[in-house]
Amino acid sequence: MFVKYSRELIDRITDKADIVSIIGKHVKLKSSGGEFKGCCPFHKEKTPSFSVNPQKNVYYCFGCHAKGNVIDFLCDYENLTFEDAMQTLSAQTGILLPKTDEPSIKTSYKKLPPKTNIAQQEQTLTQTAKNSIHQTPEEAQEGDLYLLLVKVAKYYQYTLNQTPSAKQYFLSRGLSEEVIAKFELGYAPNDWHHLSNVFAEDLEGLKRLGLVREGGKNGVYDFFRNRVIFPIKNHRGQIVGFSGRALNDNDKPKYINSSDSDIFHKQELIYGFYEAREARAKEFLVVEGYMDVIALYQAGIFGAVASMGTALGERQIAFLLRFHDTLKFCFDGDVAGKNASWKALLTAAPLLYDNKHIKFITLPIPEDPDSFIKKFGKQAMQEKINNAKEASIYIYDILTQEFGTNTPEAKTKITSKANEFIEKLPNGNFKGFLKRDIYNKLYTKNAPSFRQTKFEQIEYEAFDNSNELDLCRYILYAPYILKQDPLEKFNQQIQQSEQTNISIQKAKQRLSEQGISFPSLLTWTAFDKDVQYLVNHIKKMLTMYGDYISGIDFTQNCCDANKINQRAHFIIATLPDNEFKRNIAKLWYEFFKVNSDKPQVDLGIHEVLCNQIIQILEEEQKTSKNNLLLSIVYKGRQEILKNHQRQQQMEYFTQNTYAN
Incomplete structure (x- = not known):
């Protein structure tokens, strides 16, 4: 939850923060007088022009003019939100932040008195594991879960270095000592009570973290045993749990994770995210395993992340798309990999607005990113990443590989399964274009190519492609549809279906009893003003001038690209509103290039208009949420149109399947 911080608190934190150490994690700084200088992290340069002033706690680049305080640096360079930047600086400076209205997570626990019968070896291990943790007298009486996890991680690191057979696992996988230390990899000994003995006074904390369980001869036992350990960090870089891989392949399951606790929530965590952000990764690449993340990092390919043993959920994908508009997935080429990719497609679909994209990389069987890099090298892997397939291409490829395209039955299966993904997409251009793209590839043989026509001299720069303007472009393409109002x-479809809809009929009766008018059907006035404007303009033209205007036929669709374009530009030229004229002209060219034959346009107009009506009904439902009866009516009308839309699509695809 967002908290509004006072100017005084922000100034206190920025004044006390060590800006040199924070920036120094990313930039090699050298002392120069009262300042520190280095090469700017925001642009490439050979001669240092980046200056950090610790007295004023600010930085400035004389090359690209990047500047700010420590909060600005954390937000601009490390991609932190303002809230996360404040939390990071609070931890560094010790200045407490005001609490939110959310229930606070209790991370403290009561320590037990130290045992006097711990073996000397365990005392040594304890001291070694804790030697970098400074404890205040208060901490000696009360423990903190986050600090305990740091101590346990250091203990696991220590035991890894003391156990050659365990360390050999990582070395045999090609990991360097530096990378092993970077990811703080460790080893849990093959013993039932190593943590409960070494951290005996922290038993309550270990239980809350699920690292020690109740049961066994001594009443407790350690959860991780004889496993190499991967510390799991949250997006702030705090260790919140562990994942352990069995050294003995006969031990099942191969991987186990910390159980959910006060601070460990598997469905919200993304392995490698903190390291990727710390390395200022330009994109994220979702891979299947921890070792894939680490192998890519060691090769100098930053940005690889992985889920916690299960596929990434919608919240995790949405979180990654906050930082970069394109998210890439890399899966094995086997059946399991294809199933994982399809699940990722369905999970990500509701998030794929027109400015968000996902791409896919498929490695040859039996390779994974770790083995692929070892066999073919960094450059080959980077080329795979750079050439990742767009979702639209990937979907068609995997479905045609699965079903083939030689029979009507195969084509029907492809369209049916593709619709599982398409129906989950938010309304927008991508949804409409993807449907037509799949149809073109499956059903259109020897489709006539567009002959380049002469267009008016208009700069077709990028423009906002809203659903309303998408409908405007369809109307421009086929103005004849307005002769018989679609x-x-x-x-009519809504009226007919309402007669047999029991829920709507009951709601209608009760509304009448309460003296509330039954919602009227939609008119063009319910649409966006741009749609209203264009519809009224074309209707007025048809009323005043008839079906043929300046030799242009407005009565029917045609397959002549020149005539379609001429008709649209004639309408645009006659629009009185110059601003709207410019906007709609900018959108027309790209739309015109990909819409040629009559079946596609008929289907497209039907779907875009239907989607727009459904969207209007959704808004009506939201505004009437205080009246359950009205909400039932609007919801029922949405379902009527969705069912009608599905029926039309199936009839259309079936008809064209057998026609081809």
Whole structure:
């Protein structure tokens, strides 16, 4: 939850923060007088022009003019939110932040008195594991879960270095000592009570973290035994749990994770995210395993992340898409990899607005990123990443590989399964274009190519592609649809279906009893002003001038690209509103290039208009949420149109399947 911090508190934290150490993690700084200088992290340069002033706690680059305080650096360079930057600096400076309204997580626990019968060896291990942790007298009486996890991680690191057979696992996988230390990899001894003996006074904390369980001869036993350990960090870099891999392949399961605790929530964590952000990764690449993340990092390919043993959930994907608009997935080429990729597609679909994208990389069987890099090298892996397939191409490829395209049955299976993904997409251009793209590839043979036509001299720069303007472009393509109002057809469908819809009929009766009017059907006035404007303009033209205007036929669709384009530009040229004229002209060119034959346009108009009506009904439902009866009516009308839309799609695809 966002907390509004006072200016005084922000100034206190920035004044006390050690800006040199924070920036020094990313930039090699050298003392120069009262300042520190180095090469700017925000742009490439050979001669240092980046200066850090610890007295004023600010930085400035004389090359690219990047500047700010320590909070600005954390937000701009490490991609932290303002809230996370404040939390990071609070931990560094010791200045407490005001609490939010959210229930606070209790991370403290009561320590037990130290045991006097711990073996000398265990005392040595304890001291070694804790030697970098300074404890205040208060901490000696009360423990903190986060600090305990740091101590346990150091203990696991110590035991890894003391156990050659365990360390050999990582060395045999090609990891360097530096990378082993970077990811703080460790080893849990093959013993039932190593943690409960070494950290006897922290038993309550160990139990809360699930590292020690109740049961066994001594009443407790350690959860991780004879496993190499991967510390799991949250997005702030704090260790919140562990994952352990069995050294003996006969031990099942191969991987086990810390159980959910006050601070460990598996479905919210992404392995490698903190290291990727720390390395200022330009993109994220989702891989299947921890070793893949580490191997890519060691090779100098930053940004690899992995889920905690299960596929990434929608919240995790949404979190990654906050930082970069494109997210890439890398899966094995076997059946399990294809299943994982399809699950990722369905999970990500609701998040894929027109400015968000996912891409896919498939490695040859039996390779994974770790083995692929060892066999083919960093450059080959980087080329795979750079050439990742767009979701639209990947979907078609995997479905045609699975079903083939030689029979009507195969094509029907492809369209049916593709619709599982498409129906989950938010309304937008990608959703509409993907449907038509799959149809083109499956059903269109020897489709006529567009002959380049002469267009008006308009700069077709990028423009906002809203659903309303998408509908405007369809109307420009096929203005003849307004001769028999398509909106009236949808209203007729709603009226007919409402007669047999028990829920709507009951709601209608109760609304009448309460003296509330039953919602009327939609008219064009319910649409966006741009849609209203274009519809009214074309209707007025048809009323005043008839079906043929300046020799242009407005009565039917045609397959002549020049005539379609001429008709659209004639309408655009006659629009009185110059600003709207410029906006719609910018959108027309790209739309016109990908819409040629009549079946596609008929289907597209139907779907775009239907989606727009559903969206309007959704808004009506939201505004009427205080009246359950009205909400039932609007919700029912949405379902009527969605069912009608699915039926139309199936009839259309079936008809064209057998026609081809």
